[in-house]
Amino acid sequence: MKHLITFLLALLLMVPAAEVQAQNKALEKALKKEFKAKQKEFKKGGWKIYGTSRSEDVILLKHFDKLSNMGEDAVEVVGVASNFKSKNVGVQMAYNNAVVTYAQRAGSQVKGRVVSDISGDGTNAESEFEHFYAAYEREVEKEIKGELEPSFSVIRDNGNGTFEMQSYFIASESAATKARIRAYENAMKESAAAQKYAGKISEFIKEGVNGE
Numbered sequence: 170m171k172h173l174i175t176f177l178l179a180l181l182l183m184v185p186a187a188e189v190q191a192q193n194k195a196l197e198k199a200l201k202k203e204f205k206a207k208q209k210e211f212k213k214g215g216w217k218i219y220g221t222s223r224s225e226d227v228i229l230l231k232h233f234d235k236l237s238n239m240g241e242d243a244v245e246v247v248g249v250a251s252n253f254k255s256k257n258v259g260v261q262m263a264y265n266n267a268v269v270t271y272a273q274r275a276g277s278q279v280k281g282r283v284v285s286d287i288s289g290d291g292t293n294a295e296s297e298f299e300h301f302y303a304a305y306e307r308e309v310e311k312e313i314k315g316e317l318e319p320s321f322s323v324i325r326d327n328g329n330g331t332f333e334m335q336s337y338f339i340a341s342e343s344a345a346t347k348a349r350i351r352a353y354e355n356a357m358k359e360s361a362a363a364q365k366y367a368g369k370i371s372e373f374i375k376e377g378v379n380g381e
Contacts, residue, residue, distance in 0.1 A: 200233045216323035219256070219334065228321045235320070235339055244340040244378070246271050246317060252331045260322065263336035267317060268310050275349055275378045276306040282373040287366055297362035304359045308352030316340045316348050342377055349374050 207229060210216075218225045236243045248267025253259040280302050317338040324334045353374045357363045363370055 197237055200237050204229055204233045211323055215325045216335070217325065219322045219324040220260070221321070232320045232337060232339075239339070239341065242342045244342050244345055246338045246340060248336045248338065250334040250336075252327070252333070254331055256324065256332065256334075259324070259332055259334040260336065263322065263334045264317075264319075264338075267336060267338050268314055271313050271317070271345075271378065272306045272309040275309045275352075276302050278376070278378055279305065279370065279373045282376075283366075283370065286373075287369060298360065301356055301360035301363040304356035305352055308355045309349060312348035312352045313340070313345060316344045345378065346375055349378070 208225070211225065218228050221228060236245065246267045248263040248265070248270060250259045250262035250266060253262060280298070283298055317340050320337045320339050322334055322336040324332055326332055350371075353363075353371065357367065357370075
């Protein structure tokens, strides 16, 4: 009987481990598919790896390997820059765009939840939140800057003396969540409505920010 109990306990422990392994394999398969798709996209679009002597394959493999290792905690953010002549300016433009893109995504997500969960309950608070949305996005821009880790950039020549760039960044969702909470705490000071519904909005802020 003792051996049977031990066996059953071991079996119960193996089931979650098997589920995690299956999830990891599914993620690895999906990332490999994304890797191949990204290779084709860059080749078709005339994009070249910028700012490193490493090959495109190595850079992309390192990028997707990091995403794989981080699992669900990984957040990928892409910044774009267009019609610039100085490549250094292009790098800064793409970084700024990534920051703004993430902030707008975070703001839109919270706004959507407020509209569906708070205003949807019959509370006419939408107009009261407008200042909060703007303040929150500004604060997210400030807070997320320290969490975006550059991964790689690609560039292409427009043929008229100007260039385009795409810069890829990776952030930890757990760290990004803390950044959004800090942003919320600062933005909330500017909105009586946000303070009134602080409990619900705090939960919205803690949700992962989804890409479009």
